[in-house]
Amino acid sequence: MTASIWVLGEALMDCLSQPEGTLRPFMGGSPYNMARAAALRGAPVGYVNPLSTDRFGQQLGLQLQQDGVQVLAGESRLPTSLAVVQITDGQPSYGFYREGIADRDYTVESVLAMLIAHPPGVLHTGSLLLVPPEHTKVLAILQGAKDLGWIISVDVNLRPKLAADLAAYVEAVKQVAKLADWIKASDEDLELLGVHAPSRTKGLQIAALFRDQGASRIALTFGSQGAWLEVDGAFADADVPRTTVVDTVGAGDTFWGNCLGDWVLNADGKGRVKQTLTEAMQAAAINCSRAGCQPPTYSETQALL
DSSP: OOOOOOEEEOOOEEEETTTTSSSEEEOOOOOHHHHHHHHHHOOOEEOOOOOOSSSSHHHHHHHHHHEEEEESSSSSOOOOOOEEEEETTTTTEEEEOSSGGGGGGGOHHHHHHHHHTTTTEEEEEEEESTTTTHHHHHHHHHHHHHEEEEEEEOOOOOGGGGGSSSSHHHHHHHHHHOOOOOEEEEEEHHHHHTTTOOOOGHHHHHHHHHHTTTSEEEEEEEEGGGEEETTTEEEEEEEOOOOOOOTTTTTHHHHHHHHHHHHHSOOTTTTHHHHHHHHHHHHHHHHHHSSSOOOHHHHHHTTTO
């Protein structure tokens, strides 16, 4: 398979809290990170949402281009979204500023027009665009994309602190998940979706939650306990590679970006399930050895395998 990966989702600045009390900005946003990771894996990738004309937006766009991601949409005069990130024991917690911002300055019609004009590939979304009421636009785009023959990829990536109504948010995510052909969820996501005590040893059983809805490629991540991957009926699990962890910002995005990149570059996804998982886990481990989300190139990943 050789196809483009198009990414629909937020691009923002992660402002990481520093020990001395200052904030250090890093480029981020889960779909944005995923786009970079897939492109650095070697896949053809396009970013769909508008970027701001402000300084942060210009930096986000330049980084995408340097990593090989095509910026598909026009600019927006609205500001770049911000996230304030507090790191505790290597784990990030987030506060978001999401109103009146550039990456939400799009319409269903504008995105579908771009999809219609391009041969079908993989359309990826997830994270903050799944928060109501934004999810209604995403649902319409995904359904239109499926009708056009696009493969739908979803990273659940629930952010419960962002939702005024958590139950409505979870229900919105469930609606989007039903349209996914390829889907990723963490143990924290699974708990919010109603899975009791998710663990890697229950991977096959848990994956049925998505398999029964039509997903054929399913990734389940369990933090320090490793990950589980199913590809067209074949499955594998793996431990986390040894690394010196600086923080885990963008680890899941790097993991999923490497999975998607591998799948669009190699026709035999089922036969490569163990290799795909091993490479994605190593890429995520490298990212964790760096501050913020800084996905590795494919050659950097291969050098440590």
